[in-house]
Amino acid sequence: MIYLDWAATALPQEDIITEALKKSFEYFANPSAKHFMGKEARKILEEARSEIAGLLNTVPEHIVFTSGGTEGDYIPMLSLLSHPSTCSIAVSNIEHSAVREQADIMKARGYKILQIPADKNGFISADAVLKTIDSDTVFVSVMAVNNETGAIQPIAEIGKALEEYSKGKRKIHFHTDAVQAIGKIPFDLSKTAVHSASFSGHKIGAPRGIGFLYLKKNIESFIRGGGQENGIRPGTENLAGILALYGCLKKYYENLDIYVSHAKKLMDFLIDELSGIAGLSFIPEARPQLKDKFSPWILQFAVKELTGEVLVRCLSEKGICISTGSACSSRKQIRPVLEAMKIDAKVQQNSVRVSIGPSTQKKELEVFVKTLKEILIEFR
Numbered sequence: 034m035i036y037l038d039w040a041a042t043a044l045p046q047e048d049i050i051t052e053a054l055k056k057s058f059e060y061f062a063n064p065s066a067k068h069f070m071g072k073e074a075r076k077i078l079e080e081a082r083s084e085i086a087g088l089l090n091t092v093p094e095h096i097v098f099t100s101g102g103t104e105g106d107y108i109p110m111l112s113l114l115s116h117p118s119t120c121s122i123a124v125s126n127i128e129h130s131a132v133r134e135q136a137d138i139m140k141a142r143g144y145k146i147l148q149i150p151a152d153k154n155g156f157i158s159a160d161a162v163l164k165t166i167d168s169d170t171v172f173v174s175v176m177a178v179n180n181e182t183g184a185i186q187p188i189a190e191i192g193k194a195l196e197e198y199s200k201g202k203r204k205i206h207f208h209t210d211a212v213q214a215i216g217k218i219p220f221d222l223s224k225t226a227v228h229s230a231s232f233s234g235h236k237i238g239a240p241r242g243i244g245f246l247y248l249k250k251n252i253e254s255f256i257r258g259g260g261q262e263n264g265i266r267p268g269t270e271n272l273a274g275i276l277a278l279y280g281c282l283k284k285y286y287e288n289l290d291i292y293v294s295h296a297k298k299l300m301d302f303l304i305d306e307l308s309g310i311a312g313l314s315f316i317p318e319a320r321p322q323l324k325d326k327f328s329p330w331i332l333q334f335a336v337k338e339l340t341g342e343v344l345v346r347c348l349s350e351k352g353i354c355i356s357t358g359s360a361c362s363s364r365k366q367i368r369p370v371l372e373a374m375k376i377d378a379k380v381q382q383n384s385v386r387v388s389i390g391p392s393t394q395k396k397e398l399e400v401f402v403k404t405l406k407e408i409l410i411e412f413r
Contacts, residue, residue: 035353035397040180040213040331040388046238049280057273064270065261078272081279088286090223091247097265098275101244102212103131105231108246108266109208110135111255113172118143121169125149125157125176126373129210132174133369149175154317155184155374159194172206177214181358181370181386182316183331185218192226212236216285217330218293222247234278237285243274292391296329299389299398303332306402312337316376316384335383338412344385347408353401356386
């Protein structure tokens with residue numbers, strides 16, 4: 034089996050997850066309980082929160098544990114329901130469906146939704162953001178790294194531009210979906226000027242169902258319950274998941290330079306190998322020339338002869354796992370991100386995504402390229 038779908042979910046860090054599970058058995062009490070066992074569980078939970086905050090160069094009070102990226106994306110936007118519906122929300126047109134579809138719901142409730150346009154290479158500029166927002170804008174969302182193309186957005190530059198724009202005016206909440214950024218590329222929250230950022234643990238080997246929301250200041254959460262997580266995300270905390278999330282994030286951060294260097298070497302090799310295949314086009318076309326502007330973990334391309342679904346199936350039958358794009362949208366035919374980049378409809382239909390991880394080996398990519406060539410010969 035060759036697994037090249039890490040952007041959908043990473044291989045689980047079994048040793049870290051097992052250790053976290055064991056510890057959760059020991060500290061099984063509800064962290065909100067007032068007895069000594071509850072207090073012990075709370076202590077372990079808060080220690081993990083503090084350590085995660087340290088890795089991200091922020092403070093524990095800014096970390097809110099969630100069920101993952103989707104919840105982390107919609108909590109800040111839903112908080113806008115406390116604002117008059119005459120306000121506007123600006124989202125990039127290459128956002129993850131968690132943001133895009135939530136924006137549609139807000140639109141149905143009277144909020145004006147402004148689309149920030151990406152350029153042909155899938156990048157959102159600070160200038161594009163400033164040209165899109167209006168005097169009623171209270172919320173801006175631009176994802177840090179696109180989950181389909183791997184385009185790294187200039188989040189710090191956008192944040193600074195919004196700060197300058199907001200001087201003497203109503204402050205604009207700046208949110209970023211950092212699911213494909215945190216732990217995978219250098220990403221210092223203290224230097225981004227974002228007010229909130231979402232993250233999902235299973236992208237770095239933690240279990241599904243755990244993540245966190247970085248929140249620079251408290252918001253009026255639309256979700257109500259027992260008051261956990263400072264009232265932002267009610268519900269009994271998932272201690273096993275939180276401990277696993279911390280362990281995996283710590284491992285990624287401790288090895289970030291090594292991991293990124295490894296990924297860059299593999300991606301350079303893969304791009305060079307694929308460049309020689311007739312009828313294959315990268316998405317965007319300039320991807321090989323703009324390597325430093327893209328995540329070294331993600332590559333999107335299309336082949337002329339086969340639709341993405343057919344190619345994924347053919348490779349799957351030979352024990353190789355890739356995807357047609359976002360796993361969260363894999364059941365839908367429309368490709369909003371590629372549409373936003375004005376990619377040809379046929380290329381959209383034929384597009385696939387290869388995503389690698391820290392344990393991916395060069396020989397696996399060699400087998401992938403060889404198998405891809407064999408499949409294309411069969412269809413030509």
